[in-house]
Amino acid sequence: MDDSRTPLPPAPLPPADEVEAPIDPTAAMYGTPANRSRRSFLGFGAAGAVATGGALWGLNRSGVPIESAIDAAVPAIVDDVVADALPEPFEPDPALAGRTLVVVELSGGNDGLSTVVPRDAGVLYDRRPNLHIPDEELLDYTDDYGLNPGMAALVGRPMATLLGVGTTNMPDGSHFEMERRWWAGKSSGGDLPGTGFFGRICDQLAGEQPVTGLAVGSGANPSLQADKAVTMGLSDPGSAWFLSTEDPWINAFTKGMEALADGQVGMPPILAARQGLSDTLAFADTLRQIDTEGIRDRYPETHLGWQFGLTAELIEQKAGLRVIHITHGGFDTHSDQRGTHEYLMMEYADALGAFLDDLSDRGHAADTLVATTSEFGRRVPENRGGTDHGAAGMVMLAGPVVPGIHGEAPSLTNLDDDNLVATVDFEQYYATLAEKWFGIPSTEVLASGANPLDGILA
Amino acid sequence: MVTHDERVAHILRRTGFGVRPGELDARRAIDIHDLIDERIDTDGWSVSAEEAAGREIDDQWDLLPKEWMNTMLGSESPLHERMVWFWHDHFTSNIGETQRTLMWQQHQLIRRHALGNVRDLARAMLEDGAMLHFLDGSGSTGESPNENLSREYLELFMLGRNAGYTEDDVRAGARILAGWLVDWETGEVGFDPGAAYRRPVTFLGQRKRWDLDDYVDAVLAMPTCAEHIAACIHAHLVSTELTAERRAQLGAVLRDNDWELRPLLREMLHHDDMTEARGVRTRQPVEWTMAAAMTFGFGDIADFDLELWQVQNMGQAPFDPPNVAGWPDDNRWSSATQVMAKANMILNWDIPDWLFDQLDPSPAAVMRHCGVLNPTAETTAALETAFARTGEYDRGVDLLLLLTLLSPDFSIC
Numbered sequence: 001m002d003d004s005r006t007p008l009p010p011a012p013l014p015p016a017d018e019v020e021a022p023i024d025p026t027a028a029m030y031g032t033p034a035n036r037s038r039r040s041f042l043g044f045g046a047a048g049a050v051a052t053g054g055a056l057w058g059l060n061r062s063g064v065p066i067e068s069a070i071d072a073a074v075p076a077i078v079d080d081v082v083a084d085a086l087p088e089p090f091e092p093d094p095a096l097a098g099r100t101l102v103v104v105e106l107s108g109g110n111d112g113l114s115t116v117v118p119r120d121a122g123v124l125y126d127r128r129p130n131l132h133i134p135d136e137e138l139l140d141y142t143d144d145y146g147l148n149p150g151m152a153a154l155v156g157r158p159m160a161t162l163l164g165v166g167t168t169n170m171p172d173g174s175h176f177e178m179e180r181r182w183w184a185g186k187s188s189g190g191d192l193p194g195t196g197f198f199g200r201i202c203d204q205l206a207g208e209q210p211v212t213g214l215a216v217g218s219g220a221n222p223s224l225q226a227d228k229a230v231t232m233g234l235s236d237p238g239s240a241w242f243l244s245t246e247d248p249w250i251n252a253f254t255k256g257m258e259a260l261a262d263g264q265v266g267m268p269p270i271l272a273a274r275q276g277l278s279d280t281l282a283f284a285d286t287l288r289q290i291d292t293e294g295i296r297d298r299y300p301e302t303h304l305g306w307q308f309g310l311t312a313e314l315i316e317q318k319a320g321l322r323v324i325h326i327t328h329g330g331f332d333t334h335s336d337q338r339g340t341h342e343y344l345m346m347e348y349a350d351a352l353g354a355f356l357d358d359l360s361d362r363g364h365a366a367d368t369l370v371a372t373t374s375e376f377g378r379r380v381p382e383n384r385g386g387t388d389h390g391a392a393g394m395v396m397l398a399g400p401v402v403p404g405i406h407g408e409a410p411s412l413t414n415l416d417d418d419n420l421v422a423t424v425d426f427e428q429y430y431a432t433l434a435e436k437w438f439g440i441p442s443t444e445v446l447a448s449g450a451n452p453l454d455g456i457l458a
Numbered sequence: 459m460v461t462h463d464e465r466v467a468h469i470l471r472r473t474g475f476g477v478r479p480g481e482l483d484a485r486r487a488i489d490i491h492d493l494i495d496e497r498i499d500t501d502g503w504s505v506s507a508e509e510a511a512g513r514e515i516d517d518q519w520d521l522l523p524k525e526w527m528n529t530m531l532g533s534e535s536p537l538h539e540r541m542v543w544f545w546h547d548h549f550t551s552n553i554g555e556t557q558r559t560l561m562w563q564q565h566q567l568i569r570r571h572a573l574g575n576v577r578d579l580a581r582a583m584l585e586d587g588a589m590l591h592f593l594d595g596s597g598s599t600g601e602s603p604n605e606n607l608s609r610e611y612l613e614l615f616m617l618g619r620n621a622g623y624t625e626d627d628v629r630a631g632a633r634i635l636a637g638w639l640v641d642w643e644t645g646e647v648g649f650d651p652g653a654a655y656r657r658p659v660t661f662l663g664q665r666k667r668w669d670l671d672d673y674v675d676a677v678l679a680m681p682t683c684a685e686h687i688a689a690c691i692h693a694h695l696v697s698t699e700l701t702a703e704r705r706a707q708l709g710a711v712l713r714d715n716d717w718e719l720r721p722l723l724r725e726m727l728h729h730d731d732m733t734e735a736r737g738v739r740t741r742q743p744v745e746w747t748m749a750a751a752m753t754f755g756f757g758d759i760a761d762f763d764l765e766l767w768q769v770q771n772m773g774q775a776p777f778d779p780p781n782v783a784g785w786p787d788d789n790r791w792s793s794a795t796q797v798m799a800k801a802n803m804i805l806n807w808d809i810p811d812w813l814f815d816q817l818d819p820s821p822a823a824v825m826r827h828c829g830v831l832n833p834t835a836e837t838t839a840a841l842e843t844a845f846a847r848t849g850e851y852d853r854g855v856d857l858l859l860l861l862t863l864l865s866p867d868f869s870i871c
């Protein structure tokens with residue numbers, strides 16, 4: 001091998017194995033590599049699908065009349081059908097063109113009852129004797145709810161919490177199944193469209209600049225799969241290293257890529273490939289401007305901190321990104337939940353707190369919304385120091401929101417097989433993002449045309 | 459005018475995953491039709507039952523897809539391997555919704571029938587554990603039938619959307635297919651007559667009591683069935699463009715040969731449509747990765763330390779299709795996400811010494827080595843300019859090789 005390629009430039013991110021993180025109990029599954037070893041400069045391997053265990057699968061489905069009224073009424077959707085059915089993009093409101101949505105996916109199933117915790121909830125002391133966080137340890141949030149003790153960095157921040165979010169249409173206990181429904185934006189499951197919900201948002205918003213949606217830190221994310229817009233996944237920001245090095249061989253290589261991107265005529269697949277090359281190079285210009293030293297100074301040195309730091313840099317550069325997707329893994333807390341979860345929430349709060357400060361300093365606080373979700377919540381009773389896969393969860397929104405609790409809290413006693421019953425369908429939450437944040441009619445991006453919720457976004 | 463080399467490279471790409479070093483030279487004198495027959499008349503390759511059963515497949519989350527990709531790369535029966543890939547994309551199932559052992563069993567089932575008989579494969583799929591998990595056949599009862607498997611079997615797998623069946627047929631099919639249960643612990647597939655629907659059902663115009671053999675035969679007897687399956691194979695191996703007349707012809711070949719695949723493949727691959735369909739298909743990430751690895755002479759994924767996340771970063775992983783329709787076959791596979799992930803991967807590969815020695819340091823020689831025989835003028839110019847900047851012998855070859863792999867011309871097949 002040629003020597004000039006051996007001294008690889010230092011990646012701007014700390015290697016995964018140097019970032020202190022609790023062992024991911026979901027690691028045994030397909031899709032989240034158990035060994036996130038950082039081979040040479042390449043990034044964190046967790047990409048795309050995160051599918052777990054599924055021990056419940058096959059048992060909890062017997063005898064369920066799957067074909068719901070909705071499915072019976074609406075023709076089965078496969079990707080090409082959806083593509084055909086999508087109307088022409090409507091005209092987006094130019095007043096909203098500066099808005100960015102940052103999606104934080106807490107992967108593995110976040111325990112909402114330990115995140116934004118109801119006060120005076122006697123039933124939780126009974127059902128979670130070793131797990132429930134006592135009122136006196138909760139951090140200030142509202143009169144009726146307190147924050148997980150790990151979330152100190154978020155106390156006093158503008159945060160809205162929407163309770164009871166999940167699917168009102170046959171929840172499923174499989175990470176895989178529920179993630180796919182969330183990614184695709186179809187809460188009832190079944191035949192899923194070939195695009196992701198945020199990809200369809202990007203289809204509506206794509207403008208002049210090369211990339212409209214970006215997943216940082218997890219490679220290609222199915223939620224950003226678009227029909228027309230360019231959306232990208234970076235395994236990590238360092239994966240663009242070869243586009244900004246001084247090494248002469250690499251420079252010849254990237255110059256060659258530029259030349260390969262050139263050319264106006266050809267068969268459609270050739271033109272598409274040239275477009276892919278030129279999008280990459282154009283976006284690399286953006287990545288080259290990233291101030292990695294600044295990120296290091298302002299953010300905690302965690303994988304999540306780097307993702308948020310990069311996000312702030314990209315927003316600052318007005319690079320045309322409208323949706324940025326961030327992943328925070330490790331929430332499948334079947335055991336040792338109390339310590340693990342608090343640690344994860346601390347990582348989350350510290351990184352998000354730094355991000356909100358950064359946005360204020362840069363003047364982007366009013367046009368950036370951070371939406372945090374998870375594929376499902378967890379069951380009410382504890383089980384050997386942890387909790388099992390649940391149903392309804394919660395959504396946390398930070399930024400220009402009406403702070404406090406929204407929605408109807410799911411009953412802690414009237415449960416469905418120990419599960420919280422969803423009071424809001426996640427498609428309504430998605431409709432809220434589409435209509436109230438981006439000004440996109442929900443019918444443009446959701447097959448169900450779900451109604452948005454009022455009073456959450458400022 | 460299509461050169462002999464071009465035709466050979468085209469057949470190698472489409473009836474396998476790419477062109478191996480020296481393969482074009484070795485085929486210089488072969489009659490193209492002999493080459494096509496040679497690709498079709500293969501015994502195929504499969505893991506022995508003992509070997510499959512003995513694997514500790516639950517220990518490593520990424521073992522199965524890597525095992526499969528390794529087989530794709532090193533197989534001596536490339537068309538068989540290509541058809542295994544096709545059938546996985548056709549009779550989709552997802553490893554995340556079943557047990558790994560069941561997914562692997564389905565994979566072996568596909569291996570057995572990949573070049574065999576469509577009826578056998580279609581029939582076996584109805585009792586396949588991974589399929590019954592994926593499309594909710596497991597646990598479906600006559601009293602409360604789940605329509606998922608019935609619907610997709612008709613719509614995607616066998617007939618095509620709205621192709622001669624009705625919603626009533628979907629509902630009736632769900633009753634016929636009810637009664638199966640896959641034991642989550644043991645993976646055992648069982649039929650419970652008590653959970654089945656025992657009364658007569660009207661399905662595709664016939665009213666009677668059905669078993670799975672009757673069901674499959676009724677579906678196969680639909681005039682749309684053979685055409686649909688032939689068109690799906692044609693889209694994968696040849697082209698998505700197919701006239702109604704040709705479609706009917708291909709369907710007739712499949713039906714008239716009692717659903718045997720080889721006569722159909724012979725009809726497709728020897729036809730002028732095959733020669734004409736050069737460069738119209740964008741390689742999917744796994745296909746691209748295999749083709750690229752072949753240009754380096756790699757015969758085993760360990761030669762370049764392939765990890766599953768590397769193809770996942772390009773948006774694809776074996777056993778993990780995005781939905782029941784499988785992976786979309788379009789130009790999305792050469793977008794920026796893929797370019798970034800591809801460049802990162804190949805910049806990390808070591809070029810074997812023998813390749814440096816063997817390859818002439820010229821754009822044309824390197825592109826030929828990669829099977830790019832009729833490059834666009836833009837790609838040729840780009841490589842010549844890049845090459846002129848270096849000049850040193852070995853540095854030039856690896857630069858040309860990596861740029862060829864990232865070129866639009868290599869992204870298609």
